[in-house]
Amino acid sequence: MKLQQNENSDGLKELFYNNQGRLIHKWTSYFPVYERYFEQYKNRPVTILEIGVFHGGSLQMWKKYFGKKAIIYGLDIDPRCKSLEEENVKIFIGSQSDRKYLKWLKTQIPKVDIILDDGGHTMKQQRVSFEELIDHVKDDGIYMCEDCHTSYWPSFGGGYLRKGTFIEYSKKLIDYLNAWHTKQLTVNSFTQSVRSISFYDSIVVFEKMPMEKPQSIMTGTPSFIMGETKKNSLGRKFYLKGCRYCETILAFLKLPSPSRK
Incomplete structure (x- = not known):
């Protein structure tokens, strides 16, 4: 991904360490990942939904980082977070594991460029939020789920290789990226809308x-x-040795093999 140069030179790490505003809690290893995917949106019209408002500091950080054209939405279960709204920042109060509520939320906000799940970090919360909201990300947008180390923490419903964690759930989705290439899987909306x-x-x-x-x-x-x-079944000649990969592709696509005259 090519990173663009923008007029706003403040990086997220600088904004975080120089923060004198509301409380922000981040793992320092996240900042290079944020920059890799979010830098392209700086000083452009961008719409963001952050799940998990906490004390509102990260919403302020995103507002400064992305610039004046950013529209930011927050979602939190704590009613006190509603008081943290400000210009271009709107906060909804509800549960990220409530499918009915998330369906309603999608009727209240436009499709977004970025969803950042920094909510409660339990396995159900992460899975339900992803399943209900991935289709509300624009066709060229980003869905990012962080604090996935909880997939390894029993207190959050996690555990190494434990079925149902967000890490294990996401690993299985790799197969659906490649569902075009096997008859064991059905191409679905995920296959048709997610590139990586x-x-x-x-x-x-x-x-x-x-x-x-x-x-x-x-x-x-x-x-x-x-x-x-x-000769193949169609009576056409094909290369028997040295082109097994090509023949496998052609067989899968049900095309005749290249003939040798």
């Missing part, structure tokens, strides 16, 4: 992009003939 999943220490990032069935294309002419030939 990236794992960092305690963070999982999903990049949205409309996806179509990939095509394998050859251009140019062969430089040499490889191996003996054999």
